[in-house]
Amino acid sequence: MDMNEEEAAEVADKFKEESVESFRNKQRRRSSIQAPRIIDPNRRTSSVSNESCSSYTGSSSDEEGINPREKTQKSSAGFTDFCVRNIEIHSVGRKEIEIAEQIDMCGLMALRRRAKTDKPLHGAKIIGCTHITPQMAVLIETLIALGAQVRWAACNIYSTQNVVAAALAEAGVSIFAWKGESEEDFWWCIDKAIHADNWQANIILDDGGDATHHMLKKYPTAFSMLKGIVEESVTGVHRLYQLSKTQKLVAPAMNVNDSVMKTKFDAFYCCRESVVDALKRATDVMLGGKHVLVCGYGEVGKGVSAALKAVGCHVMVTEIDPICAIQACMDGIRVVKISDAVGSVDIVISCTGNKNVVTKEHMDSMKNGCIVCNMGHSNTEIDVNALKNATELTWERVRSQVDHVIWPNGKRIILLAEGRLVNMSCTTLPSLVISIAACTQALALIELFVAPTGRYKNDVYLLPKKMDEYVATLHLSVFQARLTELSEEQARYLGLNKSGPFKPNYYRY
Numbered sequence: 001m002d003m004n005e006e007e008a009a010e011v012a013d014k015f016k017e018e019s020v021e022s023f024r025n026k027q028r029r030r031s032s033i034q035a036p037r038i039i040d041p042n043r044r045t046s047s048v049s050n051e052s053c054s055s056y057t058g059s060s061s062d063e064e065g066i067n068p069r070e071k072t073q074k075s076s077a078g079f080t081d082f083c084v085r086n087i088e089i090h091s092v093g094r095k096e097i098e099i100a101e102q103i104d105m106c107g108l109m110a111l112r113r114r115a116k117t118d119k120p121l122h123g124a125k126i127i128g129c130t131h132i133t134p135q136m137a138v139l140i141e142t143l144i145a146l147g148a149q150v151r152w153a154a155c156n157i158y159s160t161q162n163v164v165a166a167a168l169a170e171a172g173v174s175i176f177a178w179k180g181e182s183e184e185d186f187w188w189c190i191d192k193a194i195h196a197d198n199w200q201a202n203i204i205l206d207d208g209g210d211a212t213h214h215m216l217k218k219y220p221t222a223f224s225m226l227k228g229i230v231e232e233s234v235t236g237v238h239r240l241y242q243l244s245k246t247q248k249l250v251a252p253a254m255n256v257n258d259s260v261m262k263t264k265f266d267a268f269y270c271c272r273e274s275v276v277d278a279l280k281r282a283t284d285v286m287l288g289g290k291h292v293l294v295c296g297y298g299e300v301g302k303g304v305s306a307a308l309k310a311v312g313c314h315v316m317v318t319e320i321d322p323i324c325a326i327q328a329c330m331d332g333i334r335v336v337k338i339s340d341a342v343g344s345v346d347i348v349i350s351c352t353g354n355k356n357v358v359t360k361e362h363m364d365s366m367k368n369g370c371i372v373c374n375m376g377h378s379n380t381e382i383d384v385n386a387l388k389n390a391t392e393l394t395w396e397r398v399r400s401q402v403d404h405v406i407w408p409n410g411k412r413i414i415l416l417a418e419g420r421l422v423n424m425s426c427t428t429l430p431s432l433v434i435s436i437a438a439c440t441q442a443l444a445l446i447e448l449f450v451a452p453t454g455r456y457k458n459d460v461y462l463l464p465k466k467m468d469e470y471v472a473t474l475h476l477s478v479f480q481a482r483l484t485e486l487s488e489e490q491a492r493y494l495g496l497n498k499s500g501p502f503k504p505n506y507y508r509y
């Protein structure tokens with residue numbers, strides 16, 4: 001359901017673009033991406049481990065030592081309401097955040113400068129559950145600059161950058177996240193973000209729906225007092241629509257996942273830029289000439305396929321949707337059934353948002369050395385549990401995020417990030433795409449927070465087109481792009497307002 005365009009435009013107009021000239025000469029890409037480290041926490045060794053184990057031995061982590069939950073840590077100002085791997089490394093994280101602020105994050109920074117005096121989020125108490133990266137830190141600190149109080153946890157056990165979490169804690173942010181959390185740690189961290197003394201959150205910013213559902217289940221009274229939920233992922237939005245259907249949604253929710261800018265940039269452009277990097281960092285594989293099977297030809301699958309084709313891979317895709325399948329055909333890509341192709345390819349990448357797409361049976365028939373990884377939100381796309389439970393298989397940790405799973409006949413597959421988001425786990429993402437997603441999230445949060453009672457019902461809403469266009473405008477300066485303005489006559493001819501929106505809601509970009 002769409003919100004009233006004019007009402008939403010009020011918020012967008014309030015933060016009209018200010019000069020971002022200072023960013024124009026700063027188009028260097030980040031060069032400080034973390035290389036995967038070679039540490040197996042389960043064996044408490046910091047060298048490459050080729051030691052075989054007869055079964056799966058635990059999750060990956062790039063840090064060894066005591067569980068952060070058992071440590072007492074303090075910021076230099078004496079702040080203790082956080083739990084990160086090691087606060088001592090905060091200055092490295094601060095530099096990472098500063099780099100992100102200056103390269104490509106111009107949209108958020110413009111929003112921060114513009115709205116700092118208005119403080120539109122004054123009184124907002126936000127529970128955040130997202131990936132913890134330098135770019136997300138820019139969002140978190142922007143929300144604080146706009147007047148919000150926040151408590152934050154990670155939405156993925158591998159993607160937290162410890163230096164960034166440390167920098168946020170040092171800056172006084174209540175953050176509970178570290179790279180290599182166990183499943184139990186994961187829920188403990190989310191619980192800490194939701195539940196604290198003298199804290200009643202009024203908004204959730206979620207990526208995957210875990211914080212939303214944890215709060216609904218464990219703290220239903222607090223949940224019923226929310227003003228809104230902003231959700232970032234396909235999976236989380238799906239869960240929100242289910243809540244809405246069963247009348248369990250107690251506050252309006254904004255589906256930012258399906259905003260045009262988020263869809264195009266966070267999924268397509270981001271995955272197109274990061275998949276090759278992730279595969280190379282994890283495995284050093286030469287991609288040219290390799291046969292790759294991409295499961296799912298939605299936004300993510302299209303980005304992944306385009307990048308791999310561009311470096312010389314032979315790409316095939318699987319699809320359940322005839323429209324996406326025919327798009328693949330038009331793009332020159334063969335559409336196959338997974339069972340027909342999986343035995344002959346060098347790399348399998350799942351991008352569906354579905355579960356059990358790559359099963360143990362499929363992996364049984366893969367050839368020796370096949371690389372298997374997932375670009376979808378959930379770690380159930382590849383049935384890693386079946387691999388973990390199969391007593392005949394041997395797991396060998398090669399390095400952080402890279403496991404050999406070995407069959408009794410010696411055949412091995414190379415499983416990346418234990419089937420979790422490979423680009424988030426094995427590399428970092430481009431600042432610009434994250435700035436776009438983050439700007440969209442910030443505007444959605446502001447809209448839900450400042451909306452007068454009655455503007456939204458307890459339902460799931462899409463971001464209005466005007467806000468999407470505003471997010472795009474904020475980022476055009478990075479490319480020194482100059483928009484053409486409609487003349488009065490042209491605007492009349494097309495039946496448009498000169499300042500937008502320029503397309504109807506049903507327009508497909």
Ligand SMILES: NC(=O)c1ccc[n+]([C@@H]2O[C@H](COP(=O)([O-])OP(=O)(O)OC[C@H]3O[C@@H](n4cnc5c(N)ncnc54)[C@H](O)[C@@H]3O)[C@@H](O)[C@H]2O)c1
Nearest residue numbers: 234267296298299300318319320321352353354375376377
């Ligand atoms: N890695 C990242 O950086 C990143 C970025 C954005 C989204 N995501 C995640 O990637 C997943 C896909 O996102 P999307 O935006 O491409 O969604 P989408 O809905 O556009 O595409 C998914 C496609 O998979 C197809 N599909 C579903 N089940 C299938 C099956 N069993 N076999 C073959 N195809 C199947 C669907 O028909 C659809 O076309 C989601 O989980 C999303 O949260 C990841």
